[in-house]
Amino acid sequence: QEELVVLGIETSCDDTAAAVVRSNGEIMSQVVSSQADLLAQYGGVAPKMAEEAHSQVIDQVVQEALDKAKITEEDLSAVAVTIGPGLSLCLRVGVRKARKLAGIYALPIVGVHHMEAHALVARLVERELQFPFMALLISGGHNLLVLARDLGHYIQLGTTIDDAIGEAYDKIAKWLGLDLRKSGGPAVEELAREGDANSIKFKVPMKQHKDCNFSYAGLKTQVRLAIESRNIDAGIPVSSASDEDRRVRADIAASFQRVAVLHLEEKCERAIEWAMKMEPSIKKLVVCGGVASNQVVRARLNQIAEKSGLKLVCPPPSLCTDNGETLPLLLGVCIREIIFFHQLWFPTTLLCP
Numbered sequence: 216q217e218e219l220v221v222l223g224i225e226t227s228c229d230d231t232a233a234a235v236v237r238s239n240g241e242i243m244s245q246v247v248s249s250q251a252d253l254l255a256q257y258g259g260v261a262p263k264m265a266e267e268a269h270s271q272v273i274d275q276v277v278q279e280a281l282d283k284a285k286i287t288e289e290d291l292s293a294v295a296v297t298i299g300p301g302l303s304l305c306l307r308v309g310v311r312k313a314r315k316l317a318g319i320y321a322l323p324i325v326g327v328h329h330m331e332a333h334a335l336v337a338r339l340v341e342r343e344l345q346f347p348f349m350a351l352l353i354s355g356g357h358n359l360l361v362l363a364r365d366l367g368h369y370i371q372l373g374t375t376i377d378d379a380i381g382e383a384y385d386k387i388a389k390w391l392g393l394d395l396r397k398s399g400g401p402a403v404e405e406l407a408r409e410g411d412a413n414s415i416k417f418k419v420p421m422k423q424h425k426d427c428n429f430s431y432a433g434l435k436t437q438v439r440l441a442i443e444s445r446n447i448d449a450g451i452p453v454s455s456a457s458d459e460d461r462r463v464r465a466d467i468a469a470s471f472q473r474v475a476v477l478h479l480e481e482k483c484e485r486a487i488e489w490a491m492k493m494e495p496s497i498k499k500l501v502v503c504g505g506v507a508s509n510q511v512v513r514a515r516l517n518q519i520a521e522k523s524g525l526k527l528v529c530p531p532p533s534l535c536t537d538n539g540e541t542l543p544l545l546l547g548v549c550i551r552e553i554i555f556f557h558q559l560w561f562p563t564t565l566l567c568p
């Protein structure tokens with residue numbers, strides 16, 4: 216079987232990334248250009264700025280990836296690129312670059328779905344992960360419960376009706392005056408370790424809904440009100456707050472986290488029940504996306520999986536977030552099957568998102 220050599224390009228958010236991967240999973244090179252300084256300057260991703268930053272570095276990032284892999288465009292079998300979901304202005308930069316290369320070197324383009332890539336990264340750590348399996352994807356923009364029946368064949372059992380859990384972590388980090396140079400989730404998780412998770416009784420969202428959907432907007436509001444009623448000055452970073460003030464913030468962080476995760480547990484348990492009715496042979500629960508790097512999330516979902524007789528598969532934190540490094544890598548690892556599944560998407564038929 217001929218080895219394929221695939222260039223992966225990822226520009227769905229704020230990092231410009233490219234990697235060259237062999238179809239046997241070997242990573243030949245990986246290059247990421249980060250926009251961390253822009254992030255700190257604007258307190259988040261500003262799509263127009265991010266698009267310009269991508270445009271400025273994309274050629275260089277791709278060239279570097281090829282150089283590091285010691286190959287030229289002529290050696291490539293295909294170009295893979297994230298086609299969404301993501302910021303469309305940013306996605307476009309990657310797709311344009313992929314199309315250009317594909318046009319010049321007559322290469323097939325493989326358009327990769329961002330969330331499919333997140334779900335399939337589990338196969339890097341669990342080589343024998345067989346379909347069907349359950350997947351919970353939790354990130355800054357997504358909260359999805361999916362029954363993965365086969366490549367490209369996913370049944371969505373639940374999604375968020377408003378915000379995703381990662382978005383809630385990020386906002387609460389901001390309101391609690393945490394260091395935003397890191398992303399919000401890890402900062403809240405760290406502070407929560409000092410707090411009492413039962414000190415504030417936030418209401419678990421969507422209790423009355425007998426479905427598998429999520430909602431984090433209401434919980435966000437509950438937390439905001441709790442912060443306001445305790446006269447916390449978020450203008451003062453937690454690192455310079457008094458001991459008493461710091462303890463209050465830690466209690467809020469811990470109480471929020473307890474309920475946020477409880478919401479995941481409840482819906483996930485129900486989704487497993489539903490999925491088992493459709494596919495009794497399911498053996499694994501895959502949890503991925505940025506929030507899956509959270510230790511409390513992992514521990515609680517492990518219990519849920521065990522209770523249902525499933526094994527939890529949770530990639531290491533470095534493979535859970537986009538961070539630019541990971542997506543091109545997953546693109547490569549899944550590429551052989553994805554190429555066959557999508558039957559080689561040629562440049563002329565690839566629509567720009």
Ligand code: KG4
Nearest residue numbers: 354355356381400401504505506509536537
């Ligand atoms: O998958 P990801 O890197 O990007 C997308 O949103 O697609 O996920 C990023 C999200 C952010 O909201 C971040 O705060 C959250 O994942 N996150 C965490 C943790 N690490 C990252 N949330 C809670 N606990 C963590 N340890």
Ligand code: ZN
Nearest residue numbers: 333354536537
């Ligand atoms: Zn992502």
